[in-house]
Amino acid sequence: MNKSFILSTGSYLPKRILSNNDVASIVETSDEWIRQRTGITQRHIADKEELTSDLAVNAARDAIEKAKILVNEIDLIIVATTTPDKTLPSCATIVQSRLKCRNAFAFDVQAACSGFIYAITVADSLIKANNSIKYALVIGAEIMSRIVDWKDRSTCVLFGDGAGAIVIKSVHCSEAVKKSINGGIVSTNLYSDGNIDILCTNGGVSSTGNPGKICMKGREIFKHAVDKLTASVEKALKFNNLEITDIDWLTPHQANIRIVEAVMKKLDLPIEKVINTVDQHANTSAASIPLALDHAIQKSKIKPGSLGLLIAIGAGLTWGSVLLRY
Numbered sequence: 001m002n003k004s005f006i007l008s009t010g011s012y013l014p015k016r017i018l019s020n021n022d023v024a025s026i027v028e029t030s031d032e033w034i035r036q037r038t039g040i041t042q043r044h045i046a047d048k049e050e051l052t053s054d055l056a057v058n059a060a061r062d063a064i065e066k067a068k069i070l071v072n073e074i075d076l077i078i079v080a081t082t083t084p085d086k087t088l089p090s091c092a093t094i095v096q097s098r099l100k101c102r103n104a105f106a107f108d109v110q111a112a113c114s115g116f117i118y119a120i121t122v123a124d125s126l127i128k129a130n131n132s133i134k135y136a137l138v139i140g141a142e143i144m145s146r147i148v149d150w151k152d153r154s155t156c157v158l159f160g161d162g163a164g165a166i167v168i169k170s171v172h173c174s175e176a177v178k179k180s181i182n183g184g185i186v187s188t189n190l191y192s193d194g195n196i197d198i199l200c201t202n203g204g205v206s207s208t209g210n211p212g213k214i215c216m217k218g219r220e221i222f223k224h225a226v227d228k229l230t231a232s233v234e235k236a237l238k239f240n241n242l243e244i245t246d247i248d249w250l251t252p253h254q255a256n257i258r259i260v261e262a263v264m265k266k267l268d269l270p271i272e273k274v275i276n277t278v279d280q281h282a283n284t285s286a287a288s289i290p291l292a293l294d295h296a297i298q299k300s301k302i303k304p305g306s307l308g309l310l311i312a313i314g315a316g317l318t319w320g321s322v323l324l325r326y
C-alpha cells in the first residue's frame with residue numbers, strides 16, 4: 001500500500017505587479033471598490049515573452065530544490081492549467097522537457113480554478129494504484145491575464161498570473177496507516193454539476209479557433225462558491241469522522257475574501273485558521289492553492305504534523321477538497 005505525502009512546495013510570481021490603481025487607469029474602477037468587494041490589492045502579470053510553462057518550470061525548480069531530490073527521480077508530472085502555451089503538446093510535457101525529467105510521464109489536467117485539487121487527486125490515485133511512482137510533481141500554473149477581457153471591469157480586476165508546485169512522495173505503508181489521518185493525503189473528494197454558462201470563455205479551439213475571453217455572472221458564482229465550498233468541507237469532515245475543531249488550517253481557492261469569510265461563518269471556523277493570499281495574488285485559478293500553500297508553509301502558518309483542508313471551486317462548475325496532514 002502506498003500513501004502520498006507532501007515533501008515540498010514551491011512558487012513563482014512574475015515580477016510585474018499591477019496595483020488596483022494601475023487597473024483603475026485601464027477600466028473605470030477604484031482601489032476602494034476592488035478592496036471592499038474582493039479583498040484584492042494587487043496582482044502579478046506575466047511579461048509578453050513569458051509563457052505558462054516558464055512560470056511552471058520556475059515553481060517546479062523551487063519545489064524540487066526544497067525536496068532535495070534529483071529530476072531523474074520524478075516519475076509523474078501533472079500540470080493543472082486553463083492557459084497552456086499551446087493546444088499541443090501539453091504544458092506538462094513542455095515542463096518535462098525543460099526540466100529534463102527523463103523518467104517521468106506527464107500530462108495536463110483542466111478543471112479551471114479547481115484544477116489543482118483535481119491534479120492532486122489524480123496524482124494520489126496513481127500513487128495508490130502504481131507501486132513504481134516514488135515522486136510526483138504537481139503544478140498549478142496560469143497566465144489568466146491573457147484570457148481576461150481588459151475592457152470588462154467586472155472580471156479584469158479579479159485575476160492574476162503565477163504558478164505553484166508541490167513534490168509528493170509515495171511512502172509504502174500498512175493498510176491501517178493508509179486509512180488513518182496520521183499523515184499525508186487522507187482523502188480527496190471531487191464534484192462537478194455541468195453548470196457551464198455562468199463562468200466560461202467566449203471562444204475555444206473547436207468553436208472560434210481562439211481561446212476567447214472570460215465571461216462571468218459574478219453574483220451567481222459567489223452564491224455557488226459559498227454553498228459548494230461549505231458543503232465540500234462538511235462532506236470531507238463527515239467522511240473522516242472529524243469535527244471542524246479538528247482542522248488546524250484551511251487553504252481555500254483564492255478568489256474573493258468575501259466568499260472565504262462567508263464560508264468560515266457557515267462552518268464556524270475562525271478566520272485565523274484560514275490562509276489568505278488573495279490580497280497579494282488575486283485569483284490565479286489553478287495556481288492559487290499551491291501559491292497559498294507555499295506561502296503558508298514558508299511563513300510557518302502551516303506547521304509539520306498539522307491537519308488541514310484544501311478546497312476549491314471553478315468553472316464547470318467543478319469543486320472539491322483534499323484533507324491532508326502536513
Ligand code: ACO
Binds near residue numbers: 033037199222283
Ligand atoms: N469597479 C467598480 N464598479 C464595478 C466593478 C468594478 N470593477 N465591477 C462591477 N461594478 C459595479 C457594477 O456595474 C454594479 O453597478 P450598478 O449597481 O450600478 O449596476 C455594482 O458594481 C455592483 O455589481 P455586482 O456585480 O452586483 O457586485 P458584487 O458585489 O456582486 O461584486 C464580484 C462583484 C466581485 C465579481 C462578486 O460578485 C464576486 O466576487 N463574485 C465571484 C466571482 C469570482 O470569484 N469569480 C472568479 C472565478 S470563479 C472562482 O474562482 C470561484
